[in-house]
Amino acid sequence: MSRPFSIRWQDIAARGWTLAAAAIALLVLIPVGVVMSSLWMPAPDVWPHLTAHVLPELLRNTFWLVLGVGIGVSVLGVSLAWLTAMCEFPGRRLFSWALMLPMAIPAYVLGFVFIGLLDFTGPVQTALRGWFGEFPFPAIRSHGGVILVMTLTLYPYVYLIARNAFLTQGKRTLEVAQSLGLSRRAGFFRVALPMARPWIAGGVMLAIMETLADFGTVAVFNYDTFTTGIYKAWYGLFSLPAASQLASLLVMLVFALILIEQYTRARKRYTSTGRHTDARDRIKLHRAARWSATWYCVLVASIAFVVPLLQLIDWALSVYQSDLDARYFEFLLHSIALGAIAAVIAAAVALTLSYAARHSRTGRTRWLTRVANLGYALPGPVLAVGTYIPITWLDTHVAEWMHAAFGIEVGHLLQGTLLTMLAAYTVRFMAVSFNPIDGNMQRITRSLDDAARSLGVSGIKMLQRVHIPILRSGLITGMLLVFVDVMKEMPITLMTRPFGWDTLAIQIFEMTSEGQWERAALPAVALVIVGLVPIALLTRYTDH
Amino acid sequence: MSIPAPRYSVVNIVAAAVLGAGIAFASSLLADDSHRADAAPGGDEVVVYSARNEQLIKPMFDAYTKETGVKIKFITDKEGPLMQRLKAEGAGTPADILLTVDAGNLWQARQMNLLKPVKSTVLEANIPSHLRDADNYWFGLSVRARTIVYNTQRVKPEQLSTYEDLADPKWKKRLCLRTSKKVYNQSLVAMMIAEHGEQKTEDLVRGWVANLATDVFPDDVKMMQAIAAGQCDVGIVNTYYFGRLLAKNPKLPLKLFWPNQAGNGVHVNVSGAGVTAHAKHEAAAVKLLEWLSTPKAQSMFADVNLEYPVNPAVPPAAAVAAWGTFKQNPINVAKAGELQTAAVKLMDRAGYK
Numbered sequence: 001m002s003r004p005f006s007i008r009w010q011d012i013a014a015r016g017w018t019l020a021a022a023a024i025a026l027l028v029l030i031p032v033g034v035v036m037s038s039l040w041m042p043a044p045d046v047w048p049h050l051t052a053h054v055l056p057e058l059l060r061n062t063f064w065l066v067l068g069v070g071i072g073v074s075v076l077g078v079s080l081a082w083l084t085a086m087c088e089f090p091g092r093r094l095f096s097w098a099l100m101l102p103m104a105i106p107a108y109v110l111g112f113v114f115i116g117l118l119d120f121t122g123p124v125q126t127a128l129r130g131w132f133g134e135f136p137f138p139a140i141r142s143h144g145g146v147i148l149v150m151t152l153t154l155y156p157y158v159y160l161i162a163r164n165a166f167l168t169q170g171k172r173t174l175e176v177a178q179s180l181g182l183s184r185r186a187g188f189f190r191v192a193l194p195m196a197r198p199w200i201a202g203g204v205m206l207a208i209m210e211t212l213a214d215f216g217t218v219a220v221f222n223y224d225t226f227t228t229g230i231y232k233a234w235y236g237l238f239s240l241p242a243a244s245q246l247a248s249l250l251v252m253l254v255f256a257l258i259l260i261e262q263y264t265r266a267r268k269r270y271t272s273t274g275r276h277t278d279a280r281d282r283i284k285l286h287r288a289a290r291w292s293a294t295w296y297c298v299l300v301a302s303i304a305f306v307v308p309l310l311q312l313i314d315w316a317l318s319v320y321q322s323d324l325d326a327r328y329f330e331f332l333l334h335s336i337a338l339g340a341i342a343a344v345i346a347a348a349v350a351l352t353l354s355y356a357a358r359h360s361r362t363g364r365t366r367w368l369t370r371v372a373n374l375g376y377a378l379p380g381p382v383l384a385v386g387t388y389i390p391i392t393w394l395d396t397h398v399a400e401w402m403h404a405a406f407g408i409e410v411g412h413l414l415q416g417t418l419l420t421m422l423a424a425y426t427v428r429f430m431a432v433s434f435n436p437i438d439g440n441m442q443r444i445t446r447s448l449d450d451a452a453r454s455l456g457v458s459g460i461k462m463l464q465r466v467h468i469p470i471l472r473s474g475l476i477t478g479m480l481l482v483f484v485d486v487m488k489e490m491p492i493t494l495m496t497r498p499f500g501w502d503t504l505a506i507q508i509f510e511m512t513s514e515g516q517w518e519r520a521a522l523p524a525v526a527l528v529i530v531g532l533v534p535i536a537l538l539t540r541y542t543d544h
Numbered sequence: 545m546s547i548p549a550p551r552y553s554v555v556n557i558v559a560a561a562v563l564g565a566g567i568a569f570a571s572s573l574l575a576d577d578s579h580r581a582d583a584a585p586g587g588d589e590v591v592v593y594s595a596r597n598e599q600l601i602k603p604m605f606d607a608y609t610k611e612t613g614v615k616i617k618f619i620t621d622k623e624g625p626l627m628q629r630l631k632a633e634g635a636g637t638p639a640d641i642l643l644t645v646d647a648g649n650l651w652q653a654r655q656m657n658l659l660k661p662v663k664s665t666v667l668e669a670n671i672p673s674h675l676r677d678a679d680n681y682w683f684g685l686s687v688r689a690r691t692i693v694y695n696t697q698r699v700k701p702e703q704l705s706t707y708e709d710l711a712d713p714k715w716k717k718r719l720c721l722r723t724s725k726k727v728y729n730q731s732l733v734a735m736m737i738a739e740h741g742e743q744k745t746e747d748l749v750r751g752w753v754a755n756l757a758t759d760v761f762p763d764d765v766k767m768m769q770a771i772a773a774g775q776c777d778v779g780i781v782n783t784y785y786f787g788r789l790l791a792k793n794p795k796l797p798l799k800l801f802w803p804n805q806a807g808n809g810v811h812v813n814v815s816g817a818g819v820t821a822h823a824k825h826e827a828a829a830v831k832l833l834e835w836l837s838t839p840k841a842q843s844m845f846a847d848v849n850l851e852y853p854v855n856p857a858v859p860p861a862a863a864v865a866a867w868g869t870f871k872q873n874p875i876n877v878a879k880a881g882e883l884q885t886a887a888v889k890l891m892d893r894a895g896y897k
Contacts, residue, residue, distance in 0.1 A: 053892040120758070121769040141759050222723045222762050222897060232725065235624030236888040238652060385628045392632045399636070412636060494621045495629060499591075502598075510598050510620065515763030515785065 014360045021356035021368040024349055028375045028427050031386030035378070036248045041241040046233060050242060058229045064143055065150070065218075065225060066208055072151030073207040076300065077158025078200060082188065085166040086174075088282040089293040096163075097539030099297060102304035103156040104531030106488040108216030109508065109524045111149045112517050113308040115140055115220065116315075146221045150211055152304040157210075158203035160477065160538070161436060165196035168443075184283070198442070201261050202435040209254060209377040209431065216490055220512075226250045227379040247382050254377035258370055309528060315521030323522050327502075332526060335503040338493070339483040341418075342425040343433070346482045347475055349426055350434035354441045369434075376431035380491035387424040388495060391415055421496040428492060429485050433478025440474030480534040487531060504530070590828045592618040593626045594643040596815055600849050601643065607844065608835060614828060623649040623727070630658045635822045640829035643685075643817040646727045648734070650682040650816055651881020659818035662830055670837035670855045674876045675814050684814030684877065685836050686845050687852035689870070690732055691810050692801040693781040695771050704801045707736070707811070710778065711751025719755040720767045720776035724891040727884075728782060732811045733891060734883035738875055739808060742890060749894040760897050765789055772796040787850035787863060802870035809871035813880065814854065 083089065084096040102110075118124055118140040128135040138144065169192060177187040193200075215227045226246065234243035285293060357369045375383065395415045402410045414420055444467060452458070452466045490505050497506070504527040511520035594601055598620050605616040621629070623644050630637055630653075642658065644650050653659050659681045667676070667683050675684035692704055698718075710719055722729060736745045757776035761767040764785040771779050786800055802810050817836075819829045835841050842853040847861040859865060 049889050049892065053889075115766070119766070119770075120775045121766070121773045126773070139759070219725075220762055222725070222760060224897065228725070231624075232888070235622075236725065236730070237885050381625065384625065385632070388629060389632045392634070392636065396634065396636050412638075415633065415636070416638060491625070495625045497619070499617045499619060506620075513622070514597055515765040517765075 014362075017356035017359040018362060018365045018368070020352050021360070021365050021372065024353050024430075025368040025372040027423070028372050028430070030390050031383055031424070031427055032251060032374060032378065033386075034389050035244055035382050035386040036251070038241040038244040039248050041244075043239050043241040043245065046237050046239040046242040047245075049237075050229070050233065050246075054224075054229055054232065058224045058226055061143070061223060062212070062225045065146060065223070066211055068143070068147035069150045069154060069211045070204060070208050072147060073155040073158045074200070074204050076151060076155040077203060078162050078193070078196075080155070080297065080300065081159045081163035081166055082192075083293050083297065085163045086192075086281075086283055087293060088284050089290045091294050091297065095294075095297040095301065097536060098301050098305070099159055100156050100535045100539050101301070101532065102152055103484060104528045104535055105153060105305065105308060106216070106490075106505070106508075106524070106527065107150055107153040107214060108220055108490070108512075109312070109520075109527075110153050110304075110308055111146075111217045111220040112512065112520070113311050114145065114149055116517060117307075117311055118145075141221055141223075143223075146218060146223045149221075150214065150217060152300075154207040154210055155304075157206045157481075158200060160481075161199045161203035161439065162196055164436070164439075164473070164477070165199035166192065169195055199439050202439065205258065205261060206376070206432060206435060208257065212250060212254060212377055213379045215379050215381055226253075227381075230379060230382060243382075247378070250379070251374060251377060254374060255370070258373070262370075309525075312521045312525045312528065315518040316525045319519050319522055323519060328507075328523075328526065331502055331504045331507055331523065332530060334501055335487045335505065335527065335530060338418075338421065338425070338501075338503065339486040342422055342429065342486040343479040343483040345422055346426050346430050346433045347437065347479045349430050350437045350478060351471070351475065353430075353434060354438040357438065358441055358444070373431040373434055375427035376429065378428070380428065380489065381495075383428055384424060384492045384495035387420065387427065387492075388415075391420050391423070416498050418498060418501070421492065421498075421501075424492045424496055425482075425486050425489070428489070429482045432481045432485055433475075436474040436477040436481070437471065438474075440471045444470050477538060480538045483534050484531050487527060588613060588828070589615045589617065590640050590825050590832050591638045592616060592641045592643055592817075593630065593639045593820075594618050594620050595623040595626055595649070596620070596643050596645050603848055604836065604841065604845055607841070608832060612831075612835075614832070616832070627653055627656060627658060630820060631656060633822075637820060637822050638824065639820050640823040640825045641817050641832065642820055643815075645688075645815045646731055646813050646880070647682075647684065647816060647877035648727055648731050648813075648881040648884045650677070650818055651878050652884070653818065654681040655881075658821055660821045660823070660826075662819050662833070664830055664834055666834040667837055670834075670842075670857075672854065672856060674874050675812075675854050676816070677818070677878055678876065682816050682818030683833060683837070684816040684854045685833075686815045686842075686849070687854055687872070688728075688813045688815060689783045689810050689852065689872065690728055690780060690813065691783060691870075692778060692803050693768055693771060693786055693798055694778045694801055695774065695776075696797045696799050698774065698777045701799070701801055704778070704803065706804045706807065707732070707780065708740075708748050709803075710755065710780070711748045713751075713755070715755040715778065717755065717757045718777040719752060720757055720770050720779040721752060721760045721896070722764055722767050722780070723760045723762055724888070724896045726763075728813060729780075730884050730887045730891070731813050731877075731880035732780070733887040734880045735811050735873060735875065737883045737886055737890065738879045742886065746890050746894055749891060749896055753895050768796075768798060772798050783852075783864070783867065784850040787867075791863070800867050802868065804873075805871055808875070809873040812852075812872045812877065814877055815851065 080099050084092055084099065116122055125135065125137050128137065173191055173195065174187050177191040178184065182190060212226065215231065218225050218228055226249070230243050230246045230250070233239050233246055353369055353372055356365055378386065391414050395412045398413060399410050402408045448466065449462070452462055457465055487503070488505060490509055493503055493505055494509060497503070504523045507523035508520045508527070511517070511523070592601070601618065605618065609615055623646070626642065627649065630639060630642065633639070642653055654677065661680045663680065667680070671683050675687065676682065692707070692710070694701070694704060724730065733745060733749060736748065740748070758770065761770065764781045767779050768781060768786065768789055770776055783800060786798065790796060790798065804810060817833060819826060819833070823829050836845060837855055839855060839858045842855045842858040843861075846853040850861060850864050852860050852864065
């Protein structure tokens with residue numbers, strides 16, 4: 001008697017989850033759709049020009065950038081994650097969180113710091129010329145320079161996620177591999193790495209999407225990519241159709257990447273042994289390897305964080321007397337508030353989506369999940385416009401309707417409020433929190449649910465006692481990542497902020513847009529310092 | 545399974561942050577009523593969308609508020625997004641004034657029907673006709689001269705003559721330029737097209753590119769530093785960047801040169817503004833623009849950034865006057881907007897990044 005009932009109930013539940021996923025995907029699709037709406041409009045005066053003089057180079061540049069950053073973040077992220085999670089060497093505890101810190105520096109800031117330090121007029125080359133006369137020095141404003149800067153700010157995504165995977169994988173699997181005759185190296189490449197693959201791939205995808213969507217960093221390097229091409233078509237050639245067609249190409253490219261990544265991992269299911277690695281389990285490195293590990297970590301942490309921060313502080317000290325005023329407290333508060341609210345909303349949305357993907361067995365839901373994550377690949381300036389247009393449209397029509405139907409003047413309900421901003425942030429950064437949350441969700445196996453149910457735990461209790469403890473680390477990781485990302489975000493913040501809601505990132509824009517890099521260091525330092533708090537929490541939390 | 549204490553503390557901190565943020569959010573929603581421009585139609589308030597930086601406009605607006613009691617609210621962003629925002633908001637826009645740092649974008653804003661014409665004898669009297677729209681859709685408020693800068697240890701001023709001359713092979717590996725993505729360079733090339741036609745201008749720009757000593761720079765300041773350090777000898781710069789850099793480091797071996805004095809004169813652009821097509825406080829907006837064109841405000845507006853006043857009755861700041869006087873190109877700056885797209889394409893063809 002209960003059987004048919006429960007089946008029907010599950011059907012309804014599954015349909016509900018699919019609907020939720022559809023609603024979220026729609027939220028993302030609206031801005032994407034607005035941008036793509038002029039897709040079929042001809043731009044005959046612009047396209048021949050673009051294909052002849054602009055596209056070849058930007059395609060080449062984008063290709064090398066994605067390849068370089070993809071390889072860079074994988075190598076740095078995975079190697080550092082393996083070392084700090086699974087090996088014992090001097091400074092391991094310090095580095096396990098210090099290696100996350102580069103994430104606090106926005107890529108565009110790291111870009112102008114590196115150029116300031118390493119270009120022809122910077123202190124390094126000037127000193128070298130002073131000692132040796134003419135000195136051949138690799139150009140920092142180059143393919144290599146952009147790749148280096150983006151790799152150094154984006155590897156923490158891979159590091160964090162891979163490290164979590166290694167930690168939860170436990171050493172037991174590795175022991176099994178060794179007992180079957182594999183060397184330690186083979187154990188890493190043939191067992192540990194493939195097992196951590198979905199998480200690593202997720203991290204690398206985040207880094208690549210961020211790279212494709214980046215506008216600020218490539219602008220500092222004057223490196224032409226898809227994003228700069230869109231910007232040029234839109235604001236240089238004033239061709240919305242051409243800009244929209246370029247943006248559509250970009251979105252399709254990202255979608256193809258997502259599909260390829262998921263196709264290659266096919267139908268493997270990943271579950272963990274569930275036991276966390278602890279001190280006894282770590283591999284004791286012998287002498288030479290111990291110190292190489294330490295020096296490797298020192299090198300990465302200094303280049304990606306310590307040196308740039310010192311340079312920023314040096315610049316900030318030269319201007320703080322004239323620039324630092326009471327308003328900075330306000331900027332700081334706004335940055336934190338926006339980051340925190342967006343983090344909670346994005347995590348809630350991502351959690352819903354992740355449950356939907358778990359509960360609904362239809363392929364449709366899986367497609368919706370993929371679509372919903374696309375927002376992260378849209379360049380900020382494009383997404384900002386894509387969000388703003390439908391919101392103002394809705395506002396106008398609601399106001400007209402209210403006036404016509406009830407004679408009430410409501411003014412603007414959305415436009416000029418934080419809601420617009422938060423909607424845009426959610427669309428853009430949902431993917432960032434979806435990845436770690438969904439990663440943990442995959443560990444809640446059906447047998448786990450069944451076991452809990454057989455012990456009489458179900459419904460809300462199941463959520464409280466079984467799901468939340470497993471999901472917690474993913475939720476917190478997701479929230480903290482979004483928090484830091486939103487604080488660093490510039491184009492959406494610029495376009496959608498209500499009057500008076502200036503943030504630290506806005507203050508950086510005010511300075512850099514006039515080429516005043518030293519003065520931009522002051523808000524940049526403040527931003528980095530605020531970003532350190534959640535990052536320290538993040539690693540402390542995942543590290544036990 | 546025991547849960548270590550730190551977990552709870554993290555959760556608590558996150559919860560506290562969320563709670564705090566929630567309160568901030570709620571209070572902002574409530575406070576937002578006062579932000580809504582349309583809540584007080586015709587009131588003592590003007591709303592400005594500005595591509596000119598906060599630090600360059602806020603002192604002016606503060607002074608105006610102090611003098612008249614009229615409140616000014618503003619948002620800064622780049623021109624492109626600001627114009628998209630105006631377009632999206634349509635008739636519902638809270639903005640009364642669009643303020644930009646170049647004429648090209650004001651011309652574009654008029655084409656997009658974002659501005660409305662203003663009849664004001666004050667503005668017409670204070671602003672020379674080549675620095676405002678022919679039909680009074682927008683008005684220049686300060687003049688920005690884009691001229692030649694050179695390294696005094698490596699170049700003699702006699703060697704310099706015109707922008708066009710920088711395409712001559714004698715400057716091979718000696719020229720530095722800022723990126724063609726900056727609208728200042730797009731305007732300069734647009735004005736060259738107006739003067740020489742596309743074919744000749746393209747040859748000239750190709751000549752510039754062939755003479756480059758290094759990749760183009762993202763901004764004028766970095767470019768001047770490269771000239772001072774001897775990476776190249778000569779470049780093209782907006783004068784206020786030069787003034788700012790020299791104020792910080794007077795010892796740099798850099799000097800300005802006024803080109804094309806025997807011809808059309810130095811390329812100038814304006815930072816200017818227009819009243820938006822759907823302004824809610826039109827009269828107040830016009831009053832603000834008029835005030836900005838008066839001698840007192842003109843000094844402030846130009847001097848805060850070492851620019852030149854548009855009002856010919858107002859002398860530039862002493863530091864600016866010290867650079868000497870020059871003949872400015874008399875062609876209406878609107879031409880830069882008209883030919884901007886052609887200029888962008890031309891620079892792409894010539895390989896000027």
